[in-house]
Amino acid sequence: MSESVILLREIPTATGHVIAHLTLNSPKTLNSLSLPMVELLQRYLDDFKSRDEVVMIFLDGAGEKAFCAGGDIKRLRSDAIEGDHGREFFAKEYRLDYTIHNYSKPIVVWGSGIVMGGGLGLLGGASHRVLTETSRIAMPEISIGLYPDVGGSYMLSKAPKPFGLFMGLTGCSVNAADAIALGIGDFILENDAKHQLLANFLTVDLTKDAHQHVSSVLSQMAADSESIEPRMMSKREDIISLCSGDDLQTIIERFEKLDTDDRFLSGSKSKLLSGCPMTAHLVWQQIQRAPSMTLAEIFRMEWVMSVNCLAGPDFQEGVRALIVDKDNEPKWQHTSVSSVSADEVAAMFELHEANPLADL
Structure with a gap:
């Protein structure tokens, strides 16, 4: 029998309670989220909510490379070609993310390695978001004709301006120090400290003031955030100059004129200008x-946007170019950001059918 896509270990604490240790278990795909993974995570969280002996959830990913590299976009593309535009997957994924955001018990997410797309959706809503020196966080959907979903609207809009916009437009990868500054992470620990962290949680009484006690344990073990040099926030002035203002086309033109030897900024420029014009909008x-x-x-809005993205040509073409054929030459339906009409953008937010997240 094959191993489960989600591993569960119930660890007894010193007080006779349980910490539920959940592990995304698909290391060959960098723990990319499939529908069975989403469904099983939801089932576990619903179960733990009503079990008094479960005092905390600890979520990590199998292997050393990634917590979670996002959704299974190759499968989503195949389904989209067959006419399934992700209605069920996105509804269940966003419901899971919403559950995590509103969970009554502490959820500690160990976000080491790659944390992208759907992985950031799991991390972003957790009560205690732990990053390490290996963390690489991104919302790179502009390269595949999607957009920063899984609550990305919430996370990027809450980040200090205009850094959330920069992250979404360029799909840039940031590190733990950046994530703390952006408000999408809480603690930085050494990558080899995970087992000691779990051991320390087991000694604490989490039956009362659990969130506070979890924060205390993490604070005591936290590494000096200044030990990690930020990738993105070290370019603060450049990013403010590029992305300030209230006109998207002006911002695009600033990137087009950008002449720099800085690898981070030049790479960000390249991703934006070669990325999907509709995604920028x-x-x-x-x-x-x-x-x-x-x-x-927000999650209801994103469900509509995502279904519309999968119904259109850009997502299929973006995944083809990046993941399937790997020619990195997508032929987007628009040749530039300026050629996308306001009506076309507005239509991406409209879908005349019942929203499966109406009950949230």
Whole structure:
């Protein structure tokens, strides 16, 4: 019998309670989220919510390379070609993310290695988000014709301006120090400290003030955040110059004119200008819209956006170019950001059918 896509270990604590240790178990795919993984995680979290003996959840990924590299986009593309535009997958994935955001018991996510897309959705909503010197965090959807989903509208709009916008437009990879500054991480620990951290949790009484006690354990073990040189936030002035203002086209033109020898900035420019023009508009819109919305409304909006993305040609073409054929030459439906009409953008936020997240 094959091993489960989610491993569960219930670890007894010194007080006779249990810490539920969940592990994403698909290291060959960098723990990319499949529908069975999402469904099993949801089932476990629903179960733990009503079990008094479970006092904390600890979530990590199998292997050394990644916590979670995102959703299984190759499978989503295959399904989209067959006419399935991700309705069930996105509904269940976003419901899981919403559950994590609103969970009553502490959820500690160990975000070492690659944390991208759907992986950031799991990390972002957790009560205690732990990163290490190996963490590489990104929302690189502009390269595949999607957009920063899984609550990305919420996370990027809450980040200090204009850094969330920069991250969404360029798909850049940031490290743990950046993530703390962006508000998408809470603690930095040494990568080899995980087992000691779990051992320390087992000695603490988590039956009362659990969140506070978990924070205390993490604070005592936290590494000096200044020991990691930020990748993105070390370019603060450049990013502010590039991304400030209230006009997307002006920002795109600044990137086009950017002449730099800096590898991070030049790489970010390249990803934006070779990326999907529609995605740039979706990133702009989601960050503009999210501050006036509840989290439930954000996930409902993102479900509509995602279904529409999978129904259109850009997602299929982006995944083909990056993942399937690997020619890195996507032929987007628009040749430039300026050639996307306002009506086309507005249509991505409209879907005349029942929203499966209406009950959130």
